[in-house]
Amino acid sequence: MESIPTVGLGITWEDLPVGRKFKTVGRTVTEADVVNFVCCTGMLEVLFTNVEFLAKESAIKGRVAPGALVFTFAEGLLTQATMQGVGFAFLNMELDIKAPTFVGDTIHVECEVVECRESKNRPGFGLVRTHNRIVKQDGTVVQVYTPLRMVKGRGQQEAQ
Numbered sequence: 383m384e385s386i387p388t389v390g391l392g393i394t395w396e397d398l399p400v401g402r403k404f405k406t407v408g409r410t411v412t413e414a415d416v417v418n419f420v421c422c423t424g425m426l427e428v429l430f431t432n433v434e435f436l437a438k439e440s441a442i443k444g445r446v447a448p449g450a451l452v453f454t455f456a457e458g459l460l461t462q463a464t465m466q467g468v469g470f471a472f473l474n475m476e477l478d479i480k481a482p483t484f485v486g487d488t489i490h491v492e493c494e495v496v497e498c499r500e501s502k503n504r505p506g507f508g509l510v511r512t513h514n515r516i517v518k519q520d521g522t523v524v525q526v527y528t529p530l531r532m533v534k535g536r537g538q539q540e541a542q
Contacts, residue, residue: 392461392468395508395533398495406459408490408519411447416485419451445485452483452525456491456516464493470507471532481524488519496528506535 420430425448428435436443461469483489497511510533516525 388467390462390466392463392465392533394468394536394538395498395500395510396536398498398508398510398533400495400498402495404464404493406456406463406491406493408488409455409459410488411452411455411483411485413445413485415451415455416445416447419448419454423450425450442482444482447483447485447487449479449483449525452489452516453477453527455489456514456525456527459489459491460493460514465531465533468534468538469531470534473509473530473532475527475529477525477527479525481518481522483516483518483524487524489516489524491516497530500535501532504532506538508533508535 416430420426429440429442429446430448433445436445440446492515494513495510496513497509499509501507501509509530511528511530514527514529515523516527517523
């Protein structure tokens with residue numbers, strides 16, 4: 383029987399040396415995204431649900447997106463681009479929100495590998511830390527985070 387390769391799989395840890403850089407495609411934040419996210423998470427805060435509050439009382443003017451939504455979109459963009467089938471565990475991160483993201487903004491993720499080593503506890507798997515910048519269409523950095531992930535190696539990926 384002919385073996386058909388699977389396309390769209392992620393990058394194994396051996397192919398993520400320190401210093402490697404890449405960026406994702408963009409994604410525009412919509413009104414529906416904000417409404418769906420705050421409803422499904424229970425983040426029904428007036429900052430996200432009341433445009434009169436935004437106009438009259440909030441220091442942030444405009445239809446703002448929750449920082450958690452923006453982070454989640456960034457992770458989705460990275461999953462589609464680099465982690466499909468190889469991401470094994472999300473272990474740790476630091477997150478810094480630098481600026482607001484609004485409905486209508488288009489974000490992408492710029493990623494640099496800052497740590498990569500084989501796992502001592504799970505042979506064949508690696509630990510990869512990246513420095514991720516979520517960037518808007520105008521170049522504004524809205525969030526910076528540094529996740530540490532356990533990532534499958536070449537031998538583990540082939541075992542799928």
